[in-house]
Amino acid sequence: MPHNRKLDTRLAKFHLICDNLPYVMAGSAVAAVALFFCLREEIPDAYLVPWFGFVIAWTVLRGVILRYWKKHKSTRHNVNQRIAVAAFLAFVMATSFGVFGFFAVDEGSPFSSLLILMILAGMTASATGSSSFLIPVYLFFVTPLLTPIIIKMWGFEDPIYRWLSALGVMFLFVCTGVSRSVSTSVGSSIRIRFENDELLENLRLEKQRAEEALKREAHANQAKSKFLAAASHDLRQPLHSLRLFTATLELQTRDTRHKTLVSQIDSSVKSLEELFNALLDISKLDAGTLPVNNQHSQLADLLRLLKRDFQPLAAEKGIEFVCEIREYVVYSDLLLLERLLRNIISNAIRYTSSGSVSLNVQLQGEDVSISVVDTGPGISASDQARIFEEFVQLNGNKHTRGQGIGLGLSIVKRLSILLDIPVSLVSKPGFGTTFSVLVPLGYNEYYEEVADAVSQPLHAVNSLFVLVVDDEYGVCLAVEGLLETWGCVVMTATSGDAALQQLKEINEIPDVILSDYRLRDGETGGDAIRRIREHLKLDVPAIILTGDIAPEQLTDIKRLGFPMLHKPCEPELLRKLIAEQANVLPLSETEQAS
Secondary structure (H helix, E strand, C coil), X not given: CCHHHHHHHHHHHHHHHHHHHHHHHHXXXXXXXXXXXXXXXXXXXXXXXXXXXXXXXXXXXXXXXXXXXXXXXXCCCCXXXXXXXXXXXXXXXXXXXXXXXXXXXXXXXXXXXXXXXXXXXXXXXXXHHHCCCCHHHHHHHHHHHHHHHHHHHHCCCCHHHHHHHHHHHHHHHHHHHHHHHHHHHHXXXXXXXXXXXXXXXXXXXXXXHHHHHHHHHHHHHHHHHHHHHHHHHHHXXXXXXXXXXXXXXXXXXCCCCCHHHHHHHHHHHHHHHHHHHHHHHHHHHHHCCCCCCCEEEEHHHHHHHHHHHXXXXXXXXXXXEEECCCCCEEEECHHHHHXXXXXXXXXXXXXXXXXXXXXXXXXXXXXXXXXXXXXXXCCCHHHHCCCCCCCCCCCCCCCCCCCCCCCHHHHHHHHHHHHCCCEEEEECXXXXXXXXXXXXXXXXXXXXXXXXXXXXXXXXXXXXXXXXXXXXXXXXXXXXXXXXXXXXXXEEECCHHHHHHHHHHHCCCCCEEEEECECHXXXXXXXXXXXXXXXXXXXXXXXXXXXCCCHHHHHHHHXXXXXXXXXXXXXXXXXXXXXXXXXXXXXXHHHHHC
């Protein structure tokens, strides 16, 4: 046992002694009173009274010392000294009783002799229970307490006294043996308590370390989010411009030999845009700015859309995409459910090199089970728990083209929590993977058919006067070029002040204001739109464009109440939103064809 542990055990035993000492002192005083009154007729007062006075005075002294010990804490440094003092006090008290017994026992007075022996034996038994766990104190008490009377009785001629003396020796021997057992038992209990205390302390330290690790992880995630937010805005600006320039170029080269090249450029830009959108989805989900609009919807509409979009993608890889079209009404947010399923299907197609990816639908009680089954490499049990973490890619985490950055399933996890629909995974290496979601069954009587937003016709935005506010000159040029291709009249400005100045000069009212959120010198798109509206004394329709993904900024934008598009935006979504804000009608089929 380590030295400190021995001291700690001794200190704990000493505290027990101190707790029991008031009862021991009270017992000694009661024994002295009993002997004083019972033997007054047989022992002269000249001997009895001084002895009784000494016992009472010594008891008071022990009480004073005990009070001092209670007031001044016992420690490792003073416990040995205090044990020595306690043993000395016990020895003096026991010696006074032993000497008294030696002189008071008389062969001619069997009653007084037997009374003294019984009282001293009782004090020995009491000490065995109250102080035997601290062997030095115990032995310094019981040895001088019984030894004198045992010696005295052994010298009497009557054999009965010798028998009593022998019984006294045996009693002392038994009590000493019991004291060793008690000391061992109490010592074990104390050690177990220390071990439990150490265990609790270790658990507390482990908990503290875990909390610190969680704090460090939270700080790391916060730093990551800040970095992504800062980098996103600066990177999205040129990407947004590139996307709009590409869309403009595609319109202008539609019937030329450069059409294929422009299409390839546009495809690359869209791939880069998908990566940014994945980061944006994570930020919006973490920020809680993604609203949930649960309604009774026809699942078949979504299934047809997924089948139309993913069959060509699967065919490019030489695999088959099979999708069951089942006419079930579900109760959920169909747009968010679509994003969840798209991430799962994209992931399945990405990692399946041969065979097929199937989208299976079946009724399961009060829910509709939607399963994505692939014949890919499968996922080991050790990897299944972590694939829903951010930036996790399997197969050695080798980042190859077309494998994304490992955010798809992280988005799936967040969307499943947001929609309150469970996602389960069954997989075995070499035998493919099955992802399943359970969507609540809806009611046909509440279902209202909603037109497919993707297949909606283009809107007429020609001749609309659009005011574009963006502090990046390149973005202004890109937006201006695309809008003019659509037939819009465009005015650009790099700040709210510049926009106001130009509006004052031309004295015209724009049909729509299209503003970036983060402008220069701390100005926001909300500030610019508010000032322009105040100047025109008219609530001109407005749209916010932003490259920010920071949760707090997305929350601020949401509070403005304006429609919002994230950079880089899909040109047709921008066209549709401008048309909606300006309240113009869709183009006819003849106009779209032209």
